[in-house]
Amino acid sequence: MLTRLKGGRLYDPAHQVDGATGDIWIENGRIVAKPANGAKPDVDHDITGMVVMAGGIDIHSHIGGGKVNLARALMLEDHETYKHAPQDGLRAGSGVATPSTFSTGYRYAQMGYTAAFEPAVVISNARHAHLEMSDIPMIDKGGYLMLGNDDILLQMLASKREQSAVNDYVALMVQATGCIGVKIVNPGGISAFKFNQRNLGLDEDTAFYHLNPHRIVQSLAQAVHDIGLVHPLHIHCNNLGVPGNFQTTLDTVRAVEGLPIHLTHVQFHSYGAEGDRHFSSAAAHIAEMVNATPNVNVDEGQSMFGQTVTASGDTMTQFRNAGFGDPKKSICMDIECDGGCGLVPFNYKDKNFVNALQWTIGLELFLLVNDPWRIFLTTDHPNGAPFTTYPHLIRLLMDKTFRNEKLAGINKHAAAASTLGSIDREYSLYEIAILTRAGPSRILGLKDRGHLGEGAAADIAVYAPHANAETMFDTPKLVFKDGELVVRDGQIVKTVWGATHVAQCDFGHSIEKEVEKWFATWKGTRFSNFVLSKDELEADGRSRWVGHNLARRS
Amino acid sequence: MGVMSPDAKTDRVCPYCPLHCDDLIVSAQGEILSGGCEIACGHSSQIPLLQPTIAGQAVTRQQAEGEAARLLGQAHAPLISGLACDVDGLRAAVAVADQCRGFFDHGASDGFFNGLRVLQRRGALLTSPAEVRNRADVLVVFANQPWSRLPRFFDRYVPSGAQLFNDAPANRKIVLIGGSHAPDPLDGADVQVIPADLSKAAELALVLGALVAGRTPAVASSAGIAIDTLKEIAQALKAASYGVVAWENGDFGPHGDLAVEALYDLILTLNQTTRAAGLPLPPGGHVSGAHQVGLWQAGTPLRTCFTAEGPVYDSQLYSRAKLLADGRADLVLWISAMPGAVLPKIDDLPVILLSSTAPPDGPPPRVYIPVATPSLDHDSVFFRGEGVVSLHASRWRSPAPYLSVAETLAQISNQLPKGEQHPC
Amino acid sequence: MIVLTQKLTLPHRIDAGALVPAALAGLSLAQIEALSLKTGLKVGDVFTVAKSDGDVVVFRTQDQAVDCIGEGMGEGEIRVEGPAGRYAGRSMSGGTLHIVGDAGDGAGQGKSGGLLVVAGKAGDFVGSALPGRTSGVSGGVILIKGSVGQRFGDRMRKGVMIALGDAGDFCAARAVAGTIWVRGRLGQAPAQGLKRATLLLEHAPDALPTFQDCGVVEMPVLRLLLPSLDRLAGTRVADSSDYRAHRHLGCIGVDGRGEVLVLA
Numbered sequence A: 001m002l003t004r005l006k007g008g009r010l011y012d013p014a015h016q017v018d019g020a021t022g023d024i025w026i027e028n029g030r031i032v033a034k035p036a037n038g039a040k041p042d043v044d045h046d047i048t049g050m051v052v053m054a055g056g057i058d059i060h061s062h063i064g065g066g067k068v069n070l071a072r073a074l075m076l077e078d079h080e081t082y083k084h085a086p087q088d089g090l091r092a093g094s095g096v097a098t099p100s101t102f103s104t105g106y107r108y109a110q111m112g113y114t115a116a117f118e119p120a121v122v123i124s125n126a127r128h129a130h131l132e133m134s135d136i137p138m139i140d141k142g143g144y145l146m147l148g149n150d151d152i153l154l155q156m157l158a159s160k161r162e163q164s165a166v167n168d169y170v171a172l173m174v175q176a177t178g179c180i181g182v183k184i185v186n187p188g189g190i191s192a193f194k195f196n197q198r199n200l201g202l203d204e205d206t207a208f209y210h211l212n213p214h215r216i217v218q219s220l221a222q223a224v225h226d227i228g229l230v231h232p233l234h235i236h237c238n239n240l241g242v243p244g245n246f247q248t249t250l251d252t253v254r255a256v257e258g259l260p261i262h263l264t265h266v267q268f269h270s271y272g273a274e275g276d277r278h279f280s281s282a283a284a285h286i287a288e289m290v291n292a293t294p295n296v297n298v299d300e301g302q303s304m305f306g307q308t309v310t311a312s313g314d315t316m317t318q319f320r321n322a323g324f325g326d327p328k329k330s331i332c333m334d335i336e337c338d339g340g341c342g343l344v345p346f347n348y349k350d351k352n353f354v355n356a357l358q359w360t361i362g363l364e365l366f367l368l369v370n371d372p373w374r375i376f377l378t379t380d381h382p383n384g385a386p387f388t389t390y391p392h393l394i395r396l397l398m399d400k401t402f403r404n405e406k407l408a409g410i411n412k413h414a415a416a417a418s419t420l421g422s423i424d425r426e427y428s429l430y431e432i433a434i435l436t437r438a439g440p441s442r443i444l445g446l447k448d449r450g451h452l453g454e455g456a457a458a459d460i461a462v463y464a465p466h467a468n469a470e471t472m473f474d475t476p477k478l479v480f481k482d483g484e485l486v487v488r489d490g491q492i493v494k495t496v497w498g499a500t501h502v503a504q505c506d507f508g509h510s511i512e513k514e515v516e517k518w519f520a521t522w523k524g525t526r527f528s529n530f531v532l533s534k535d536e537l538e539a540d541g542r543s544r545w546v547g548h549n550l551a552r553r554s
Numbered sequence B: 001m002g003v004m005s006p007d008a009k010t011d012r013v014c015p016y017c018p019l020h021c022d023d024l025i026v027s028a029q030g031e032i033l034s035g036g037c038e039i040a041c042g043h044s045s046q047i048p049l050l051q052p053t054i055a056g057q058a059v060t061r062q063q064a065e066g067e068a069a070r071l072l073g074q075a076h077a078p079l080i081s082g083l084a085c086d087v088d089g090l091r092a093a094v095a096v097a098d099q100c101r102g103f104f105d106h107g108a109s110d111g112f113f114n115g116l117r118v119l120q121r122r123g124a125l126l127t128s129p130a131e132v133r134n135r136a137d138v139l140v141v142f143a144n145q146p147w148s149r150l151p152r153f154f155d156r157y158v159p160s161g162a163q164l165f166n167d168a169p170a171n172r173k174i175v176l177i178g179g180s181h182a183p184d185p186l187d188g189a190d191v192q193v194i195p196a197d198l199s200k201a202a203e204l205a206l207v208l209g210a211l212v213a214g215r216t217p218a219v220a221s222s223a224g225i226a227i228d229t230l231k232e233i234a235q236a237l238k239a240a241s242y243g244v245v246a247w248e249n250g251d252f253g254p255h256g257d258l259a260v261e262a263l264y265d266l267i268l269t270l271n272q273t274t275r276a277a278g279l280p281l282p283p284g285g286h287v288s289g290a291h292q293v294g295l296w297q298a299g300t301p302l303r304t305c306f307t308a309e310g311p312v313y314d315s316q317l318y319s320r321a322k323l324l325a326d327g328r329a330d331l332v333l334w335i336s337a338m339p340g341a342v343l344p345k346i347d348d349l350p351v352i353l354l355s356s357t358a359p360p361d362g363p364p365p366r367v368y369i370p371v372a373t374p375s376l377d378h379d380s381v382f383f384r385g386e387g388v389v390s391l392h393a394s395r396w397r398s399p400a401p402y403l404s405v406a407e408t409l410a411q412i413s414n415q416l417p418k419g420e421q422h423p424c
Numbered sequence C: 001m002i003v004l005t006q007k008l009t010l011p012h013r014i015d016a017g018a019l020v021p022a023a024l025a026g027l028s029l030a031q032i033e034a035l036s037l038k039t040g041l042k043v044g045d046v047f048t049v050a051k052s053d054g055d056v057v058v059f060r061t062q063d064q065a066v067d068c069i070g071e072g073m074g075e076g077e078i079r080v081e082g083p084a085g086r087y088a089g090r091s092m093s094g095g096t097l098h099i100v101g102d103a104g105d106g107a108g109q110g111k112s113g114g115l116l117v118v119a120g121k122a123g124d125f126v127g128s129a130l131p132g133r134t135s136g137v138s139g140g141v142i143l144i145k146g147s148v149g150q151r152f153g154d155r156m157r158k159g160v161m162i163a164l165g166d167a168g169d170f171c172a173a174r175a176v177a178g179t180i181w182v183r184g185r186l187g188q189a190p191a192q193g194l195k196r197a198t199l200l201l202e203h204a205p206d207a208l209p210t211f212q213d214c215g216v217v218e219m220p221v222l223r224l225l226l227p228s229l230d231r232l233a234g235t236r237v238a239d240s241s242d243y244r245a246h247r248h249l250g251c252i253g254v255d256g257r258g259e260v261l262v263l264a
């Protein structure tokens, strides 16, 4: 079937197309060239004057896995307030901060997003994460495996095993867990907390293994690079949320000595300790570093005001922050010699100095980082805010007047302490397309997503232009997933199932034997029953495993 | 035990209890050759001969499925329960509950809810099996006699031999409170068995918490344990590098949530100075799997009603037992493809039973459809009882002549009318 | 006055949560009958409706199949002439809910204000927390004239709860603050995990193992408390009191500073 989208204004930064009018042709789920034989389209959508972008790609969103499910159980009110019944072939669901899998897929598609990546897959919980992602309709998915607090790796590092062995181990685990990237969370800190260490700076050693976080990050960043993962090591730095932690963030960059890295939810890691309240913005320092350091990418982790829950692998931090819980409850868990997780409900209040300043810090970062290809639009869903706030966030970036109105409504001291009001920058539609589509696809190596070129998967969002960018991005006119029309005027018209993106890695046979033995001896379970396969993932008849072959760099 | 043959299959996952041991070796016929405990080996490897029935009369599978769909289509408020099956079966079961606007609860979730209620209102500080195995230097268990339902618990959680992080595993201290005797594999380890009345576990935990915090209650004993003994236990936990407090949710009675909450407070107090964490003993019947799947698909836990507005959760009102007692449900769909959720006696409602064994004695269910046993008859996924690790189970033997739960429910679901229904 | 008379046979339990005075005020008879209940039925399917002057809402019930009467009410008056099902007065924030018969489980759960009176007996979890909430009743008054079931006043945070009859097991568990007064006898294990609330009794409980016994002491605070409780409950306890009580402090298991007072 041949489909034409006629007369839209195309925003396709991967091909430097900035609002040019043109047609898009779709056949068999792909974007194709205009048929040379003059064939007429079977379906013609006249979208004259409308904004056309590739489907949105969320590079960091906690959408599935054990920790998300714990968060759902904890956030009862979220599910009492927001729920929907099954209708027209759609499934029932509930929640906004911690939506059910079906709600997650529907809502992403309704905003014109066609892919989202779960950034915190715990080794032993990988199958669970995939099971949940398999139940998220409408969008493509993928996961980043959390390493760097797993006892196998820490043992290897402590016993000074050669880098090639580390590389093999990382490659094996990425493959075995069906992930597409590697994340490190509070390097060494989650393990150290199990030994009753309560804080860990970059210049301290971890309890028991006596490893410096520098060394862990360095080795893992090297491994990620060497085995050929496109996405550089995804780093959640030490000292999340601690005033003055921007220094830790800068030190982390120094530690990797020029290796490519991705710093995640950098808003939470850009805090100074100045002022009466010993809490200040260090956004300028971090932005300056990013501008000057081409090997560094960041995603934002913008916080927004309202009720949400913080869900993290960082047990050390979450245990420390449990007292800030609102409502006052929390869950922490030590997990299987692999890592941990921690959940603390949180209510960001615009009249609270710290919360308000967090909001300004995030926006300052967005506006002070010059290269939109190296910063990505996230709220670290649900940690900073639910992903459903993206349209609002986009408006804050695109509309200075609106931004300053909002700034006037927050805590006075925070507003006064921030430079936000003096920043004139407004993001263009082209830059938004980079932030939310072209950039993420490039940094994840999704060659056929995030752009509108020939051969790309026809994941496409069509928006009616509107002076209010929030309105525009909240309710696309049309959304296509792999060429099928799935959303019209913000309503789901067809349920589809996206693919799961997985890195295909090579690794030596000896590491597999070693890990098998480790599992049997220390975990008391079999590696063979842990490994996830394409056949297993696809057995339900609707998941699709898309392998990305890696070229080993070393 | 049979003779090891060359076509024996290794690393098979056992479906018979929530430990889901995955080191079994089975013959081509599905007979356990190694790794099975007495429970596992007590199950016959023979494929049972079962016949679909309607009101006790033999029918074809298609007829039974058709009748099940007809009943579900007519029901205003069907209860989908039992839920002892693999993950794919559970995914299908939630879908049917959603489609029919029904209630969703596991057939043996009462104990589990003692823990979940506390997790939802207060939180939790938990650990998981491999951490216990490698880290715990003190393990205190509040349980009556769980070892008979979890035969390889000690072999899996606290095996004798080395621990990764405890230099002197021989000094690991195990205290069993409430248990009348220690299980055999523990002979030789430092095990202390202290009889106690666990209906008073909440008080016991509060007293321990007070002792850990340095406050001494003015009582000579609690739950039958002398205060001096309790002081020793408090001291051991406080001195531990990684103390683990384990408990059997189902042993604390109908208000056992108060006991779990008091244990949580004890754990929090311990963590002010050292590390400690909680470990509910794994519940049977794949409750952990039913909980996880229902939660991610609906956003709400077990005991959810799929109303006209969407999923509504009520841990008290929508329990299987209360729904049946209140007469709120008008049909029961019961799923029991593996042990742990036996169909209760239900006289006054039509029952559709999907089971891998014959229906229980007594009046026959309205519809009975035999189903395959997950793991034995088809590849499946289980959540181990702690709810963290899920395992892929490759099938043990050539397929049984029955469909899986997921396949059976798909057949039924395809025949359901898509109308408005109104339960609750 | 709007009178809703329960029809004899209901297909299943119904949820009357929507039928509070503020929602019914100004509606015609036909409009009320056409209102949808959460369970999908219409008001007219399950109640015979009559309407006269005034906004008081009266339920004439047959059995305990009508749940959630007065749920979320913030003002006005509801009278239940007959038994109420589960969750009567759940989440109410104001107004008066008067149940002339018995009330089921969960009456007054999550209540933040208003007056809930049950003339008969009441079930379990009266005035407790809504599922998953950190605390229970946070305001207003609950008065049960008969006996009450288990977990009375569970994790209460503020306000007054009174049972003139007996109260079941685990009364006042985890109560954070507020006053719970039980005139009859208590079941087992009262006041476990008490934080700062007051449990006032007339009969000594079996045991309080996690409380510190302070003996019988002069309690000046009773001079204010007892008359005000008398006013709420229509009793005359203050008359015969010498304002002394056997005082127990705890619960020491949670570093609590609550008190259990047994009138001397």
Ligand code: SF4
Pocket: B014, B015, B016, B017, B018, B019, B020, B021, B035, B036, B037, B038, B039, B040, B150, B151, B152, B153
């Ligand atoms: S302990 Fe449980 S899982 Fe292990 S073999 Fe026995 S029944 Fe099977």
Ligand SMILES: [Zn+2]
Pocket: A060, A062, A119, A120, A265, A380, A383
């Ligand atoms: Zn994150």
